[in-house]
Amino acid sequence: MQAPFREPIYVTRPLLPSISKVSKRLEEIWASKWLTNNGPQHEQLEAHLKEYLHTDKLVLFNNGTLALILGIKALSLKGEVITTPFTFPATVEALDWNRIKPVFCDINPNDLTIDATKIEGLISERTTAILGVHVFGNPCNVGLIDEIASKYKLKVIYDGAHSFGSKINGVPISTYGDMTMYSFHATKLFNTVEGGALSFKDPALEYQLKLLKNFGIDNEEVYLSGMNAKMNELQSAIGLEVLKEVEAEREKRQRLKKVYEQQFSEIPGVSVVNKDSNSFQYFAIRINEKEFGKSRDWVNEKLKEYNVFTRRYFYPLCSSFDWYADLESARPENLQAANIAVKEVLSLPFYGDLDLDSAWRIGEIFKEINS
Numbered sequence: 406m407q408a409p410f411r412e413p414i415y416v417t418r419p420l421l422p423s424i425s426k427v428s429k430r431l432e433e434i435w436a437s438k439w440l441t442n443n444g445p446q447h448e449q450l451e452a453h454l455k456e457y458l459h460t461d462k463l464v465l466f467n468n469g470t471l472a473l474i475l476g477i478k479a480l481s482l483k484g485e486v487i488t489t490p491f492t493f494p495a496t497v498e499a500l501d502w503n504r505i506k507p508v509f510c511d512i513n514p515n516d517l518t519i520d521a522t523k524i525e526g527l528i529s530e531r532t533t534a535i536l537g538v539h540v541f542g543n544p545c546n547v548g549l550i551d552e553i554a555s556k557y558k559l560k561v562i563y564d565g566a567h568s569f570g571s572k573i574n575g576v577p578i579s580t581y582g583d584m585t586m587y588s589f590h591a592t593k594l595f596n597t598v599e600g601g602a603l604s605f606k607d608p609a610l611e612y613q614l615k616l617l618k619n620f621g622i623d624n625e626e627v628y629l630s631g632m633n634a635k636m637n638e639l640q641s642a643i644g645l646e647v648l649k650e651v652e653a654e655r656e657k658r659q660r661l662k663k664v665y666e667q668q669f670s671e672i673p674g675v676s677v678v679n680k681d682s683n684s685f686q687y688f689a690i691r692i693n694e695k696e697f698g699k700s701r702d703w704v705n706e707k708l709k710e711y712n713v714f715t716r717r718y719f720y721p722l723c724s725s726f727d728w729y730a731d732l733e734s735a736r737p738e739n740l741q742a743a744n745i746a747v748k749e750v751l752s753l754p755f756y757g758d759l760d761l762d763s764a765w766r767i768g769e770i771f772k773e774i775n776s
């Protein structure tokens with residue numbers, strides 16, 4: 406019998422640079438007395454991230470949710486937006502804050518992203534955009550989404566909260582759609598404690614977004630109704646140090662992924678959800694209750710006895726929120742694949758400080774609880 410881990414094993418731990426490196430940057434901030442509002446740390450981070458994400462159009466925000474809310478506003482979207490129910494609530498909340506009606510589209514059971522073949526059937530004369538999510542770093546069907554968007558003159562936004570630095574067939578993910586949002590929350594591969602960014606195609610959006618995150622103000626004039634969504638100097642300074650370590654973190658996670666994949670290849674009823682993703686943000690599996698013999702929820706609870714804390718991302722489905730009860734698109738019969746996935750998907754501990762032996766042992770625990 407596998408012994409419980411001595412310390413709790415969480416679904417993730419933040420990538421933290423050494424405190425001495427961060428302290429050096431904090432000393433710079435203290436000396437400059439410049440704490441926020443596009444200071445030197447912010448400007449450096451923006452420049453470095455443009456390079457890293459292969460884009461020359463990028464604006465930083467104090468979290469990914471506000472980035473998405475303001476990105477939608479900058480694109481002047483209204484009416485209805487077609488999106489996925491299988492995502493973190495922030496995706497759909499960003500539509501609510503813009504008073505846009507979400508139209509839920511079912512997901513593709515293989516990669517859990519929006520099922521692009523079902524989008525066309527949901528388009529109405531009120532539709533203004535498609536909001537896809539690269540769930541667990543699995544890229545959406547960007548080719549088909551692009552075709553549909555051009556045909557119906559719709560905007561395309563990607564929630565790329567899980568896709569920092571990922572590529573689709575070697576092409577940076579920021580290349581696709583009109584806009585991509587990134588989250589730099591503590592639990593993400595790259596973090597600024599809290600933070601986010603938007604990359605976008607139309608150069609005119611840069612000025613709009615900079616106004617929107619700064620109360621609509623430029624040089625003492627107020628040009629539009631914005632809010633405060635600025636990334637401050639402390640967040641930016643931490644981000645600059647974390648960024649230096651992201652590639653090493655990615656390599657560590659790549660090794661962990663191999664160990665998990667090998668273990669789960671031997672366990673009937675368990676499949677890896679993000680086999681082909683190159684974001685290394687999450688490691689998610691699907692548990693087929695009939696084949697594995699136990700349900701995802703049972704496994705999630707059982708693992709706690711071993712001091713392993715997995716997460717049921719993204720339970721519950723956004724379409725099941727009470728405030729969408731009147732939406733035809735939210736009905737379970739219209740979202741069959743999503744309603745099955747939400748009962749089967751489990752995110753496992755996945756972060757660079759998790760050693761390979763621990764990942765191996767988690768696989769062994771699966772073999773044990775299964776028998």
Ligand code: T4K
Pocket residue numbers: 415416417418419468469470471492493495496538564566567587588589590591592600601714716718
């Ligand atoms: N779109 C998508 C698709 C998203 O997944 C997210 C965020 C967003 C948009 C919005 O982006 P942001 O506005 O957040 O930038 C977490 C995160 O708070 C959230 O950012 C993330 N997605 C979501 C998937 O996960 P929780 O409620 O699960 O986090 P929490 O506090 O339970 O943390 C999980 C585990 O991580 C803990 O058990 C231990 C570890 N942890 C966490 C924190 C915060 C640490 O070790 N240290 C920490 O500081 O939401």
